[in-house]
Amino acid sequence: MPIRNHIWTIAPQPQPLPETRIASERALEDMIVAAPRILSDEWMLIGRQETTTAGRLDLLALAPDGALILIELKRDRTPREVVAQALDYASWVEELEASDIAAIYGRFAPGRDLADDFLHRFGQPLDEDTLNESHQIVIVATHLDDSSERIVKYLGDKGIPINVLCFQVFANGEQQLLSRTWLVDPVQIQVSAATPATTRGTREREPWNGEFYACFGHSTTRSWDEGRRYGFISGGGGSWYSNTLNLLSVGDRVWVKAPGYGFVGVGEVIGARQPITEFKIATPEGERPALEVLKDGVYHREHAEDPEHMEYFVPVRWIHTVPLSEAVDEIGLFGNQNTVCKPVTPKWRHTIERLKERWGMNKPLTQAA
Numbered sequence: 001m002p003i004r005n006h007i008w009t010i011a012p013q014p015q016p017l018p019e020t021r022i023a024s025e026r027a028l029e030d031m032i033v034a035a036p037r038i039l040s041d042e043w044m045l046i047g048r049q050e051t052t053t054a055g056r057l058d059l060l061a062l063a064p065d066g067a068l069i070l071i072e073l074k075r076d077r078t079p080r081e082v083v084a085q086a087l088d089y090a091s092w093v094e095e096l097e098a099s100d101i102a103a104i105y106g107r108f109a110p111g112r113d114l115a116d117d118f119l120h121r122f123g124q125p126l127d128e129d130t131l132n133e134s135h136q137i138v139i140v141a142t143h144l145d146d147s148s149e150r151i152v153k154y155l156g157d158k159g160i161p162i163n164v165l166c167f168q169v170f171a172n173g174e175q176q177l178l179s180r181t182w183l184v185d186p187v188q189i190q191v192s193a194a195t196p197a198t199t200r201g202t203r204e205r206e207p208w209n210g211e212f213y214a215c216f217g218h219s220t221t222r223s224w225d226e227g228r229r230y231g232f233i234s235g236g237g238g239s240w241y242s243n244t245l246n247l248l249s250v251g252d253r254v255w256v257k258a259p260g261y262g263f264v265g266v267g268e269v270i271g272a273r274q275p276i277t278e279f280k281i282a283t284p285e286g287e288r289p290a291l292e293v294l295k296d297g298v299y300h301r302e303h304a305e306d307p308e309h310m311e312y313f314v315p316v317r318w319i320h321t322v323p324l325s326e327a328v329d330e331i332g333l334f335g336n337q338n339t340v341c342k343p344v345t346p347k348w349r350h351t352i353e354r355l356k357e358r359w360g361m362n363k364p365l366t367q368a369a
Contacts (some may be wrong), residue, residue, distance in 0.1 A: 001071060003236070004168070005181055006169050007177065007194055008135055017170040017171060017172055018113060018171050019168060019169065019171075020169050020170065020176060021142070022142065022169045022178075025076075028140070029048075029058060030179075032045075032071075032140075033045065033059070037322075038178070038180065040186070040240075042063065042238050042240040043062065043063055044117070045059060045060045045068055045108070045123070046057065046060050046062050046104060046105040046109075047061075048108055049102040049105070050107070050108075052092040054088035054089050055088075056070075057070055057083065057093075057338065059071035060093075060104060062101075063190070063295070063337055064124070065133075065338050066337065067132070067134045067135055067136060068101070068132050069135065069136045069137075070089050070090060070136075070137055070140045071085065071140060072137070072138070073139075073140045074139060074141035074142070077208065079145065079148040079151050080151070082139055082148070083139070083148070083155070086137045086162070087137070087160075087299075087301070089137075090110040090135060090137055091140075091302050093132070093135050094135060096132055096174055097132075098131050098132075100115065101131060101132060104190050105202060105360060111322055114126065120194040121339075124259060124337060127335060127337075129335070130335065130336055132260070134193040135161070136163065136190070136193045136325065137160070137162040137163070138162065138163050140165050140166060141165070141166050141167070142167055142168070142169070143166065143168075144164055144166045148331075149183065152164050153183075156184060156192070159192060161189045162189070163182060166180070166182075166312075168181075168271055186239070189240055190240060190244065191247060191341075192253060192313070206345070206346055208343070209348065209349060210341060211253045211254070211352060212225055212252055212254040213334060213336060213340070213348065214252070214256045215235075215257055215337060215338060215339050215340075215344075216257065216258050217235070217275075218260075218261065219297070221232055221297055221298055221299065222295035222299055224258050224264055224324055225296060225324075228265065230281045230293070230294075231258060231267070231281070231316050231317060231318060231341075232281075232313045232315050233254065233313070233314050233316055233339075234301070234311050235339035236311030236312055238309055241339050242273075242310075243339040244338050244339045245313075245314050246273055247340045247342065248269045248272075248273070249269065250271060251269065252271075253266065253319075254267060254270040254340070255351070255352065255355065256268070257334075257335060258327060261324045261327040261329065262328045262329025262330075263333065263351075263355055264321060264322055264323075264324065264327045264328075265321035266318075266320050266355065266359075266361075267316035267317055267318040270317050271317050272314070273312050273313070273314050274312065274313050274314075274315075276300070276301070276310055276311040276312070277289075277291070277310070279313040281294070291304070299311040302331040313320045319361075320359050320361065328354075328355060328359075330354065332351075333349065333350075333351045334347045
């Protein structure tokens with residue numbers, strides 16, 4: 001059914017706010033450029049009204065893992081027209097190389113450097129090897145009809161990472177309020193984009209081998225020493241970082257990399273994702289709350305009451321781990337900024353083979369200390 005919201009005042013006699021209209025979708029585009037968090041607080045805008053082989057793409061953004069998000073406003077076109085246009089843009093976007101993307105950003109933000117701004121925005125360097133390995137399609141609409149919803153859901157079911165962001169405008173006296181609703185959970189689209197069903201241009205793909213990659217961001221936020229000692233991986237600070245932990249199930253094998261250091265461990269998942277407020281850690285005195293035990297990182301304690309931004313944990317039985325000083329970091333090994341992903345590239349197979357060799361996993365292992 002079409003997406004519709006209603007907003008009511010809080011009062012002894014609640015009153016519905018009347019729905020109104022924004023001046024134009026161009027005005028909505030201007031608002032998004034002025035405040036990109038209207039779209040998402042986890043994306044970085046890098047292009048606007050970019051000329052493509054299929055026409056002018058409204059907006060282009062980057063996710064923390066280097067995935068491109070192409071954003072197209074519906075602009076009163078029919079469902080078939082807007083979806084066809086977006087897919088046409090996607091065929092152009094997937095061929096972009098790092099130099100093309102840097103040039104797009106140069107036109108969007110003259111005099112700025114994409115790598116520098118990416119580092120400032122996300123706190124991590126831009127990896128040209130993973131830049132544009134995947135992309136998402138987002139259609140922005142002031143209303144969504146049944147036909148658009150059917151088309152988008154069908155494409156999503158076929159593995160195409162496409163979503164709709166529906167805005168409504170309400171009048172509150174002389175003030176206008178903007179309401180935002182996603183057709184599909186954005187994390188579901190993020191995972192779909194990170195595990196593409198088709199090849200990206202000429203970049204080689206192969207079937208997923210069933211083993212997961214995890215990114216453990218060691219810093220003042222979280223400590224690999226504690227993750228190693230107490231048996232967990234974690235992520236937080238936003239749903240983009242924490243919700244991919246839901247990909248993991250009991251029994252899954254996960255290979256862990258600490259960005260800036262290298263690969264530090266491999267283990268078996270022994271439990272589901274849990275928020276920091278519920279996660280327990282085994283100690284000599286018995287199980288204790290993670291909030292009491294963990295001391296070497298802040299683990300987003302400031303967001304402990306915020307389900308979207310709090311830290312989440314997945315318990316792991318380590319098969320082999322090493323300290324950061326012994327992390328394996330070689331040219332040609334896989335890397336990705338998603339907290340968890342399912343790599344489908346030959347580089348992943350090479351990475352696992354190399355780690356097994358480095359860690360002696362082709363012979364019986366003793367439990368890491």
